[in-house]
Amino acid sequence: MLNWNLLDKIIKSSKKVFLTTHVNPDADGLGSELAMYYYLKSLNIDCKILNSSETPDYLTFLDPDNVIEVWDKNNHSEWIKDVDTAIAFDIGDYRRMNELSTQIKENNIYSVIIDHHPYSSDFFDLVLVDINFASTGNMVWSFLEHSNYKSYNQISLDALYSALITDTGSFRYNSTDSESHKMAGFLLDNGVKPYDVYEKIYERRSLKQINLLSESIKNLKFNFSNLVCGVIISKEIQNKAGANHEHVEGFTDFFRSIDGVQISYCIIEQDHSYRINFRSRGKYIINDIAKSFGGGGHKLAAGASVNNLSAIDIENKILKKIKGKINVN
Structure with missing residues (x-):
């Protein structure tokens, strides 16, 4: 049972709070921190959203007030010194906060994690983790409802809906449950227009992204009797398409949708590291493979960063790890 009463007590005893999510943020992390931000502001708490990396272009619509900031030691080191509480959303592993994890410890900040990914570290002071929730945004909504919050603005509503639809695959994934639909019903009753949000997330693919998808398909490799497919999306491929690593959103899911494919992966070259995305159709668990690279995630959707x-x-x-799972030549 999640201790929302304790979280409520901690928040209301805090004068200064910062919120964050994982590097390369997605709609679940961003939506969760935005909804919590406006709740904290309604309590007149000094609050900032500080993330380790920029918001992807296709998700900037979530933040019309431009309240999300990217951590910069020169700009934020003084402000963060007297923060009471830090709340991290959807991170899976504290190392995915990059330098912000160091700041939490150096400044002796009370830390909270709210997450629906498996989590086992003792880094955080308060661990609010439940893998039965379809999204972290669903958890935040549960907390806000528990707190009897009534002052949702449109930004919060759209942010929570974005978190919900992206992590449930628009209610297609097995993680979708009655609570997901209950939350969706609440959001729609309070002003969310589903297609407006869906269109902004899924139907504004740039020509650069389409070119990159085309180049990636040309380099797609199939293994183990076509049960597995994957691609290395190098800087060379990105440059050829006139794109960058931010344009790969959704590629791994797309490759998994190929008939007969059970596992898909993308290895994406970034400036100083590689990002790995894994997806499984359901027969094989893949988050243990992500963990072997220092990452993590859900059983059927996981990732890691490697440098x-x-x-x-x-x-x-x-491929060696996968071969051990599927037991084919």
């Missing part, structure tokens, strides 16, 4: 291996070495390790 000490080449792309080829990463791929070879992935």
